[in-house]
Amino acid sequence: MALRIELKPGERLIINGALIRNGDRRSVFLVETPxxxxxxxxxxxxxxxxxxxxKLCVTLQVIYLDESAAEAENLLVLQSTEILKAIPGSAPYLVxxxxxxxxxxxxxxxxxGRKLAAYEDELSR
Structure with a gap:
């Protein structure tokens, strides 16, 4: 089954590391391969x-987009440990x-990760 992606005018999309920018009209793409x-x-x-x-969210993006992201996975563990020390209530998100x-x-x-960032933002208010 194809994945249907709609892009607004000028909207960007990263597919397999390639940055694609839509033209001046709304477009629909069907992605037929993984x-x-x-x-x-x-x-x-x-x-x-x-x-x-x-920063943890950025690391997650790298892990997802880069097939050989062993260093990023190690960084994820370090970042998670630091966040858990600073914000004990973040444990459910991190797990x-x-x-x-x-x-x-x-x-x-x-x-x-984005929910965790919103939670962190809420705590800092």
């Missing part, structure tokens, strides 16, 4: 990663992230 992709709305740029949880990565459910891991 691939690794992230929509622009799902991406946290490294320059925007101003908290520990957002869910690590379980998702172990199961190769990278979109779920990234989504949970």
């Amino acid at each position: 691939c690794r992709f992230l929509r622009e709305s799902e991406i946290i740029r490294e320059a925007d990663a101003d908290t520990a949880s957002k 869910a992230i690590h379980d998702a990565v172990a199961a190769k459910q990278y979109h779920l891991a990234i989504k949970t």
